Amino acid sequence: MYDEEDLAAIREAREEWEAETRDPAVDAHGERKERFATVSNLEIEDLYTPEDVADLDYGEDLGFPGEEPYTRGPYPTMYRGRTWTMRQFAGFGTAEETNERFHYLIENGQTGLSTAFDMPSLMGKDSDDPLSDGEVGKEGVAVDTLRDMEILFDGIDVGEVSTSFTINPSAPVIFAMYVALADRQGVPRERLRGTFQNDMLKEFIAQKEWVIPPEPSLDLVTDTVEFAIRETPGIYPISVSGYHIREAGSTAIQELAFTLADGFAYVEDAEERGLGVDEVAPQLSFFFNSHNSIFEEVAKFRAARRVYANVMDEWYGAEADEAKRLKFHTQTAGQSLTAQQPLNNIVRVTIQALAGVLGGTQSLHTNSFDEALALPGEEAVRVALRTQQIIAEESGAADSVDPLAGSFMVESLTDEVEEKTMAYLEEIRGMGDGSVRDGVLEGIEQGFFHREIQEASYEYQERVEEGEEVVVGVNKYAVDEDPDTDLLHVDEETQERQLDRLAEVKAERDDAAVEAALADLDGAIEDGENVMPVLVEAVKTYATMGEIMDVFERHYGAYREKIGLAS
Template sequence: MYDEEDLESIREARDEWEDETRDPLLDKYGERKERFATVSNHEVDDLYTPDDVADLDYEEDLGFPGEAPYTRGVYPTMYRGRTWTMRQFAGFGTAEETNERFHYLIDNGQMGLSTAFDMPSLMGKDSDDPLSDGEVGKEGVAVDTLRDMEILFEGIDIGEVTTSFTINPSAPVIYAMYVALADERGVSRKQIGGTFQNDMLKEFIAQKEWVIPPEPSLKLVTDTVEFAAQETPRIRPISISGYHIREAGSTAVQELAFTLADGFAYVEDAIDRGLDVDDFAPQLSFFFNSHNSIFEEVAKFRAARRIYYHVMSEWYGAEKDGSKQLKFHTQTAGQSLTAQQPLNNIVRVTIQALAGVLGGTQSLHTNSFDEALALPSEEAVTVALRTQQIIAEESGAADVMDPLGGSYFVEKLTDEVEAEAMAYIEELKELGDGSVRDGILEGIDEGYFHREISEASYEYQSRVETGEETVVGVNKYATDEDTRPDLLHVADEVQTRQLARLEEVKAERDDDAVEAALDELREATKNGENVMPVLVDAVKQYVTMGEIMDVFAEEYGTYRETIGVM
């Protein structure tokens, strides 16, 4: 973008500025700390100039919004056409309570729903399982059967509102329930829209929620990809998630690299199934974390789009624009929230949300200020939603496409993040002898991801404990004052009510039909068939989540993590 004569002049001018303007002041006053770095410990210089982006080719590296390589955004008008979807995570207690919260959020301007499930549902356990005792409805909504799904979306037009479901091992069952609900209401399967997290590779890498081993888990994910391409074109069957990788302690680069690698693994598995990449890739979506280092996060999002475009085009032969456009949801960083001085979290969340917007996210969840202490209260949820609305309506951040594009710092950082992430992806591909999928599976088996993330997490915590990394209200500016707000509490009687409903459903359903459905599922599983059509039929008979997941465990076995030494 600059000729060598201009660059040499800039270099000389910078040297002169350092000698005559900057250094005398440094000699007199110094800087406020010895080293400046991002949350991920990526060291940054004090000033960036055109010399730092001398190799940047505008058309090849940046382009325009809506055009390859999509560095500047996947849509030609971005937020000037419409803002991102404001999709607040919600779920607690029984389906009735969460349905009430859904209606509250919609009435207050939320544009899409996002469902949080309780731990038994996440792990494929029914509420009456002994292991569920004490956990029913505590960290999300309890869903055992189609009856719960019916109540959860009572009074909500599922043909109009899109819904995200944050669930993984049991995601195919919840997907089947949602399809069954549409069939029951007479809503076309082609009309329902939303996203299922359903990212099992990420579970084995970071979040550690699983039922069956990695390879059959991957098989079930590909079943949903195939079913979605054929039956529900507005459903995104996987939200390939870096969020939990980052929450486990990874750096921004590791989050980006491992997330994209997981995505490429799913692509390879679907292609091996016989699917055409352009038939399913447009339905893939991603889910990223947004942390405190605003420019690093923006660079991460921009690099993500550029990497995805090149890999999908060059490695997997994607031809449709939609197959090469990385579209993603963003959630602000849960791990950054502090129990101390929780109102400070409003500021953290605002910065993180702004990074997501400046980075071109398609949808956004802003965490509530009290989430380090409990499930969010109604007041905290409202503040979190209003944060997005203020950014959209008052800040001006949504008025210009890729507003940080062209910043010497952001462009340099984008290049650095891209290069470091691609080095990880290439390493995983090599580990799998040319297959990213096989490299991911091998990395899980050998403990590769566990070690990489653990080391990054340890280094960050060490910086916090030594004071090199400041956490306001924790290791600096702390106070003994009690700052706990009023918290939401889920009553123990929630479990009693949920167990009563489950008992009622089991008493009313046709036991012969239930057994026939489970037998059909066993047969489909043994034969390696796509289980989604069978699951839809089964949940219509009010087969429970736990009964279905038990079949998978019987046929595929269970999984226990082992950390090997490479």
């Protein structure tokens, strides 16, 4: 983009500036730190000039919004057309309590629902399972049967709202319940909109919630993709999730590379099923973390779109625009929230949310300031939602598409993130002898991802403890305090109420129909059929989450992670 003579002149002028202006100032006053770096430890230069982006090709590397390589955004008008979907995580206690929170958020302007589940539901256990004792409704809402789903969405037309479900091992069961609910409400399946996280590869890499081993888990994910293409085209059956990879301690580049690798692995698995890349890829969505280093995060989001478009084109031969257009949800960094001086978290979340907007996210969740202490209370949730609304309505950040494009710093960082991400992707592909899917499975088996994340996490914590990485209110500007914050409390009676409902459902349902439905599921697994149609019919009999997941576990066994993987 720049003439060689112009670059030479800029280079000469910079050297003169350094010698005559910068160096004397540094000699006289010094700098705050010996080294300036992002949260992920990418070094930041004191000044960026056209020299740092001299190789940038506008058409190839940037282009225009809504056109390849989508660096500047997946859609031509972005937020000038409409703002991102504003989602706030909701889920605690019983379905009645979460339904009340849903209505509260909708009344306060939320434009999409986002559902958190309790640990038993996440792990495919019923509330009356001995392993569930003490955990029912604590981390999210308890869902045992279709009855809970019916109550959860009481008064909400599922054909009119977009809903996200943060659940993984048991995601196909929740997906089946949502489809069954739509059938009961008389809503055509093609009208359903929303996202299921359902990213099992990420679980084996980082979050560590699983039931059955990786390969059958991957088969089950592909069942949901195939079903969504045929039955629920408005549903994203997978949200390929870098968020939890970052929360486990990865760098921004590891988050991006490992997430994209998982996405490409799902594409390859679906292709092996006989599905075409141009019909599979549009059903994928992505989910990224947004941390404190605002320019690194913006660069990460922009590089993500460029890498995805290029790889889908060059490695998989995608032709449809929608197959190369990466779309993603963003959540602010839970890992960054502090229990000390919790109101400081409002500022952190604002910076992180702004990075997501400047990076072109399609939907956004802002964490509540009290989440380092408890599940978010109503006031904290309202502040988090208002943060998004102020950015959208007052800041001007949503008025122009990709407003940081052309910044020497942002473009240089975008190039650096892209280069380092591609190096990881090539390494993973090499581990699978040319297959990203096989490389991911091999990386899980050999502990590759675990080691990479563990090392990055250790190095970050070391920088915090040495004071190189400042955490305001923790290792700098700390004060003695007794936080006076109203916290949400899930009472112990919640479990009893949920157990009573589950017992009531079991007493009222047709046991013969349940047994027949579970037998049909067993047969579908045995015959290698897509299990989703059978699951929908099974949940309609009020078969429980645990009963259904037990069928899968009997077939495939329970997964146990290997230990001693660190080098």
